[in-house]
Each structure stands twice: as C-alpha cells, then as structure tokens.
Amino acid sequence: MFLFATTISRSAQNPSCVVLLRRSITQKAFAKTSSRTRTLAKSQGKVVILGSGWAGFGLMRQLDKKNYDVTVVSPRNYFVFTPLLASTSVGTLEFRCITEPVRGYSKDVDYHEAWCNKIDFDNQLIHCSSNLDDNKDEKFTLDYDKLVISVGAYSNTFNTPGxxxxxxxxxxxxxxxxxxxxxxxxxxxxxxxxxxxxxxxxxxxxxxxxxxxxxxxxxxxxxxxxxxxxxxxxxxxxxxxxxxxxxxxxxxxxxxxxxxxxxxxxxxxxxxxxxxxxxxxxxxxxxxxxxxxxxxxxxxxxxxxxxLMHNPLVESMTQVAKEPKSQRIITDRHLRVLDKDSQIPIPSVYAMGDCATIQEYDLPATAQVANQKANYLSKVFNREARGKEITEKGFSFDNRGSMAYIGKWEAVVDMTPVHQKATEGGHMAWLFWR
Ligand SMILES: Cc1cc2nc3c(=O)[nH]c(=O)nc-3n(C[C@H](O)[C@H](O)[C@H](O)COP(=O)(O)OP(=O)(O)OC[C@H]3O[C@@H](n4cnc5c(N)ncnc54)[C@H](O)[C@@H]3O)c2cc1C
Missing domain, CATH: 3.50.50.100 (FAD/NAD(P)-binding domain)
Incomplete structure (x- = not known):
C-alpha cells in the first residue's frame, strides 16, 4: 500500500516530461550555436532523422557522429520504451523508467522539437513547425544530405465516430x-x-x-x-x-x-x-x-x-510509392524510398519503422522490426563513411517471436518462428517476458 501511494504521488508531480521539456527549451538556445559551429561540415554531410521512436532513436544512437552531422526532428524530445507503457499507465513503473531523452544521449546530435510537415525531395529540404508552446507552429526549413523518415503511425479509429x-x-x-x-x-x-x-x-x-x-x-x-x-x-x-x-x-x-x-x-x-x-x-x-x-x-x-493508420506526413507524400492497403511507404531492401512512378530509389531518402514496409517483404509493425532496421541502416551508413559499399543482400529480419503479459505474473511466449514447438504460457513465460 505504501509503495503504491508513493507511486501515485510521484506521478502527480509529473516529473520526467517537465524536466525533459525544460531541458529542451534551455538547450535549444545552445543548439543554434552548435549548428553554426558545425557549418564546417563533417565528411559525410548531414543526416536528418524524422522521429525519436524505436527506429529514429535507434539509428541516432548508433550513427558515426565523427563523420556525420546528425539532426533529429521530432515533436517529442524523448524515446519511449513502448512494451512497458501499459505498466506505467497503472503505476507499476514510473514514467521516467521507460523514457530516454534525445539530448541526453549525445552532445553531437542536433535536435529540434518540431513536426516535419512537408518534404521537398527535389531540393532536399524539409519544412517543419515548432511543437513548443512558446513558439507553436513557427515554421523553419532544414536541408539534408541523407533523410531518414521514421515518423511511426497513428492509432486507427476506422472512422468510428466519437x-x-x-x-x-x-x-x-x-x-x-x-x-x-x-x-x-x-x-x-x-x-x-x-x-x-x-x-x-x-x-x-x-x-x-x-x-x-x-x-x-x-x-x-x-x-x-x-x-x-x-x-x-x-x-x-x-x-x-x-x-x-x-x-x-x-x-x-x-x-x-x-x-x-x-x-x-x-x-x-x-x-x-x-x-x-x-x-x-x-x-x-x-x-x-x-x-x-x-x-x-x-x-x-x-x-x-x-x-494503426498512416501518419499525416506520409499521407502528404504524393511522390513516393505506398502499399495500397496500409499506405505505408515502400522501400527497397536497403530501406531506400521508392519513387511512385519509376519505382527506383529517390536519392538519399530512407524510411523505416511503422511508417514503412519493404517491397515484397512485408513485416509486422513492431518495435522488433523497427529496431533491427535501425541497426541495419546505421551499419550501412557507417560502412559508407568508411568508404565501403552496401552489400547486395540488404535487410533481412530475424524474427524472435512474440510475447504478451496476461496478468498475475503470467505471460504467453510464442517463439514458433525460431522453433516449431517453442510456445509457453504461465509463470515461466512471464519470467522470460520480463
Ligand atoms: C503500448 C504499446 C506496446 C507495444 N509493445 C510492443 C512489444 O512488446 N514488442 C514490439 O515489437 N512492439 C511493440 N509495440 C509496437 C512498437 O512500439 C512500434 O512498432 C514501434 O514504436 C515503431 O517504431 P517507430 O520508430 O516506427 O515509431 P514510434 O516509436 O511510434 O516513433 C515515431 C516517432 O515519430 C515522431 N513523429 C510523428 N510524426 C512526426 C512528424 N511529422 N515529424 C517528425 N517526427 C514525427 C513521434 O513523435 C515519435 O517520436 C508496442 C506499441 C505500443 C503502443
């Protein structure tokens, strides 16, 4: 009971996001200085990552910042470990236990708390608007040498009223x-x-x-x-x-x-x-x-x-190939976004996570897939920085199965993609899930 009460009162103070927000506002002033210092561009140019979820944050963490100028644009200045989100909603875990600030990760990353509203593929520019209360909707543009679209997806209501x-x-x-x-x-x-x-x-x-x-x-x-x-x-x-x-x-x-x-x-x-x-x-x-x-x-x-349903930014992209049913962006095996008409990659534009799918290699919209794609793309970019070519094979998914918590320290674990008989339900499965 005491532990429970502590959890509730801590949440009422709402600590993590306030701190993150405050930190983001103060650091924004410095961000301008740092981006100016970086006009002496790094050898591989500027990588702009849209989104700070499983895909975007994962890539940002692993990119070689000695050779790339890395900029993240996302309306939220933190990453969320979604598999434990339900636990925070009832107080089992504190909110700050499942978040990680974008800025906290590396001082070599520029960050803008903003939405990307439009992408100008021909001129390699993105159009953004601020997500900060003090300058809500203030517009700005950023150029890129490489653009990674990892804006996730929205919850699908199937147009159900209310x-x-x-x-x-x-x-x-x-x-x-x-x-x-x-x-x-x-x-x-x-x-x-x-x-x-x-x-x-x-x-x-x-x-x-x-x-x-x-x-x-x-x-x-x-x-x-x-x-x-x-x-x-x-x-x-x-x-x-x-x-x-x-x-x-x-x-x-x-x-x-x-x-x-x-x-x-x-x-x-x-x-x-x-x-x-x-x-x-x-x-x-x-x-x-x-x-x-x-x-x-x-x-x-x-x-x-x-x-899930498509993100409005994805909806605004008329030039890119999209999967007809889910409206996810179609990429090739190297995660390069395909042009709608020619079906060839649009130069220097990549997409991954819930907003994208690979041509003739559709995978579920999960953190597991998003994370593995981020690992893959960071390896490709880092190899390129060392002058090495990308391999012909491209991305391949290593399916490690699915798990779900079902209450009272029990879970179900389905590892059949790994081994035909690998299923487990109950307390042992919970240990594994945990
Ligand atoms: C409660 C819950 C539990 C889950 N549990 C599991 C699990 O156990 N295992 C598993 O594999 N998967 C799980 N998932 C699914 C998993 O979280 C998603 O597949 C994963 O988050 C996808 O990563 P992403 O980076 O594509 O998108 P997200 O993680 O959704 O991140 C998208 C990012 O883009 C930003 N963004 C949105 N629009 C814009 C814009 N216009 N401009 C710039 N940035 C933008 C968002 O703010 C966010 O930072 C769970 C999902 C939820 C909601």
Missing part, C-alpha cells in the same frame, strides 16, 4: 498519464455518497477495444492494479468493478499460436475479464459504447487499441 473525443489511446507517455488519472477518477467518483448501484457499475466498467497484444497487456496490467492495489483502497467497490475486452476478430491475440490464444482467453475468463469477440463498435459516446450486437453499453473509461 473515438478521438471519448476514448483514450495508448501510444505515448501522455496517454499513460491520462489513463492513470482516469482510473482513479472513476473510483473516486463511485466512492461518493448518494450514488445508485447502477451508477457505480457504469462508472466502474473499464472497456478495452482491441484484443491484440497491446489491448491484452493493458487489460492484464489494469486487472493487477485493481485486484492488488485498488481492492485495498476501495474494498466496498469491488463488486461493482468489471472489465471487458471487445474485438471484431473471432479471438484475442490472433497473431499468436492458437493454443496460446486459447490459454490467454481462458485465463481472462476465469479472472472475470469478459471477452467479447466478433463484436462491432459502431460509435463511442461520452459515457457509453454503441455495439452492433448489444446496443448501448456504459463505461467509465474506454481504451482504444485497434491497430
């Missing part, structure tokens, strides 16, 4: 912070005097839309939080509390081995987490979901985790 207004996504630290506050708000609300039983039940229904690994892991973390911590703080409310996972697909964890998916389903059901697969969400209202199969269902908090 999701953006009344649902919460789980993509970034701010979402996790919002979730943490909202869960406690729901319990405090339900603890107020004079509420009917029905009203308490409405407020304490936690709905998760999306039964993929993110939705399942979040549900598991929330279940642990409610049963291990909140049950001690609000014992009188436990009978009113329930959780439901909704998915349009026939089963949860659909990309896992069938037995593991069934294992997770039976564990959830035994714990009282309802699973409603084959269910269509038609609309999300302020306090309720409209389901095709059941009509209106009230909730206190709704998490939306149903997959």
């Amino acid at each position: 999701v953006k207004e009344h649902g919460i996504f789980l993509k970034d630290i701010n979402d996790a912070r919002r979730i943490r506050a909202r869960v406690l708000e729901c319990f405090e609300y339900a603890a107020q005097p004079g509420l009917s039983e029905e009203e308490k039940s409405r407020k304490l229904h936690f709905a998760v839309v999306g039964g993929g690994p993110t939705g399942v892991e979040f549900s598991a973390e929330l279940y642990d939080f409610i049963t291990e911590d909140l049950s001690r703080l609000y014992p009188q409310l436990m009978d009113y509390t329930r959780m439901t996972v909704y998915d349009v697909a026939p089963k949860i964890l659909g990309n896992f081995d069938k037995n593991l998916s069934n294992y997770a389903t039976s564990k959830f059901k035994r714990r009282g987490i309802q699973i409603k697969t084959g269910t269509h969400v038609l609309e999300v209202k302020k306090d309720s979901l409209c389901l095709k199969e059941e009509g209106e269902v009230p909730f206190g908090m709704l998490i939306w985790s149903t997959g």
Whole structure:
C-alpha cells in the first residue's frame, strides 16, 4: 500500500516530461550555436532523422557522429520504451523508467522539437513547425544530405465516430498519464455518497477495444492494479468493478499460436475479464459504447487499441510509392524510398519503422522490426563513411517471436518462428517476458 501511494504521488508531480521539456527549451538556445559551429561540415554531410521512436532513436544512437552531422526532428524530445507503457499507465513503473531523452544521449546530435510537415525531395529540404508552446507552429526549413523518415503511425479509429473525443489511446507517455488519472477518477467518483448501484457499475466498467497484444497487456496490467492495489483502497467497490475486452476478430491475440490464444482467453475468463469477440463498435459516446450486437453499453473509461493508420506526413507524400492497403511507404531492401512512378530509389531518402514496409517483404509493425532496421541502416551508413559499399543482400529480419503479459505474473511466449514447438504460457513465460 505504501509503495503504491508513493507511486501515485510521484506521478502527480509529473516529473520526467517537465524536466525533459525544460531541458529542451534551455538547450535549444545552445543548439543554434552548435549548428553554426558545425557549418564546417563533417565528411559525410548531414543526416536528418524524422522521429525519436524505436527506429529514429535507434539509428541516432548508433550513427558515426565523427563523420556525420546528425539532426533529429521530432515533436517529442524523448524515446519511449513502448512494451512497458501499459505498466506505467497503472503505476507499476514510473514514467521516467521507460523514457530516454534525445539530448541526453549525445552532445553531437542536433535536435529540434518540431513536426516535419512537408518534404521537398527535389531540393532536399524539409519544412517543419515548432511543437513548443512558446513558439507553436513557427515554421523553419532544414536541408539534408541523407533523410531518414521514421515518423511511426497513428492509432486507427476506422472512422468510428466519437473515438478521438471519448476514448483514450495508448501510444505515448501522455496517454499513460491520462489513463492513470482516469482510473482513479472513476473510483473516486463511485466512492461518493448518494450514488445508485447502477451508477457505480457504469462508472466502474473499464472497456478495452482491441484484443491484440497491446489491448491484452493493458487489460492484464489494469486487472493487477485493481485486484492488488485498488481492492485495498476501495474494498466496498469491488463488486461493482468489471472489465471487458471487445474485438471484431473471432479471438484475442490472433497473431499468436492458437493454443496460446486459447490459454490467454481462458485465463481472462476465469479472472472475470469478459471477452467479447466478433463484436462491432459502431460509435463511442461520452459515457457509453454503441455495439452492433448489444446496443448501448456504459463505461467509465474506454481504451482504444485497434491497430494503426498512416501518419499525416506520409499521407502528404504524393511522390513516393505506398502499399495500397496500409499506405505505408515502400522501400527497397536497403530501406531506400521508392519513387511512385519509376519505382527506383529517390536519392538519399530512407524510411523505416511503422511508417514503412519493404517491397515484397512485408513485416509486422513492431518495435522488433523497427529496431533491427535501425541497426541495419546505421551499419550501412557507417560502412559508407568508411568508404565501403552496401552489400547486395540488404535487410533481412530475424524474427524472435512474440510475447504478451496476461496478468498475475503470467505471460504467453510464442517463439514458433525460431522453433516449431517453442510456445509457453504461465509463470515461466512471464519470467522470460520480463
Ligand atoms: C503500448 C504499446 C506496446 C507495444 N509493445 C510492443 C512489444 O512488446 N514488442 C514490439 O515489437 N512492439 C511493440 N509495440 C509496437 C512498437 O512500439 C512500434 O512498432 C514501434 O514504436 C515503431 O517504431 P517507430 O520508430 O516506427 O515509431 P514510434 O516509436 O511510434 O516513433 C515515431 C516517432 O515519430 C515522431 N513523429 C510523428 N510524426 C512526426 C512528424 N511529422 N515529424 C517528425 N517526427 C514525427 C513521434 O513523435 C515519435 O517520436 C508496442 C506499441 C505500443 C503502443
């Protein structure tokens, strides 16, 4: 209980991002000086990286800064270790444990807290606007010798009305912070005097839309939080509390081995987490979901985790080849962006992470793929700096399988890409996941 209380009060102070933001503003003044000093360009010129996620941050860390001028443009001045984001949303981990500041990594990297809005491929320029409150939307341009597009993807709402207004996504630290506050708000609300039983039940229904690994892991973390911590703080409310996972697909964890998916389903059901697969969400209202199969269902908090859609920057790129269904940028095996008409690489432009896919070698949008592509590209760039050619083979993915936490120190681990029989569910799997 004491540990739990400490966690909550620390989060209320909201330390990590404030510090990061403050640090970023003060360092920005110095950034101007440093970029001027660097006009004596390094031998391999300027690499501009868009985004500070798994792909962009990974590349930035490994690039040879003696030979390249490295600039990162990203609206957030930190990297997020997304696999543990759900743990921070319920206080198991502190926010700062899963973030790493871009500037903290190396003084040899220029950083601009900004959005890239448009890329002028012909003149090798990017058009950006600041993301800082004090000069919000102030515009500037940057030139590049090499450009790496790693801006990730947005959460897909499938145009379901009301999701953006009344649902919460789980993509970034701010979402996790919002979730943490909202869960406690729901319990405090339900603890107020004079509420009917029905009203308490409405407020304490936690709905998760999306039964993929993110939705399942979040549900598991929330279940642990409610049963291990909140049950001690609000014992009188436990009978009113329930959780439901909704998915349009026939089963949860659909990309896992069938037995593991069934294992997770039976564990959830035994714990009282309802699973409603084959269910269509038609609309999300302020306090309720409209389901095709059941009509209106009230909730206190709704998490939306149903997959990805393209980033607006990617949408603005009319010159590049894109995969028709996902609208991800198409690259060749060397991660070079292809021209839409000629299908040949646009000079010096690369793309990786969730916003890109390789021609005839589609891979899932995961941190594992993004990280391996970042490793690959850093090796290619660093080899080029030493005067070595890129190899013909190009990028190849080393699939290490999938894992998901399912609550109560249990996990499912699917390593079938590595070995046909390598599946595990339970506590041993949790140790492995951890
Ligand atoms: C909760 C959660 C749990 C996950 N767990 C796992 C897991 O266990 N294993 C796994 O393999 N994968 C996991 N994933 C998926 C993984 O996080 C993504 O595949 C990965 O983040 C993709 O990396 P990325 O660099 O392409 O994009 P991101 O990490 O999303 O980074 C994109 C970056 O681009 C920036 N950006 C956006 N627009 C612009 C712009 N216009 N200009 C400049 N910068 C911009 C963003 O601010 C961000 O810094 C998880 C995802 C989530 C949300």
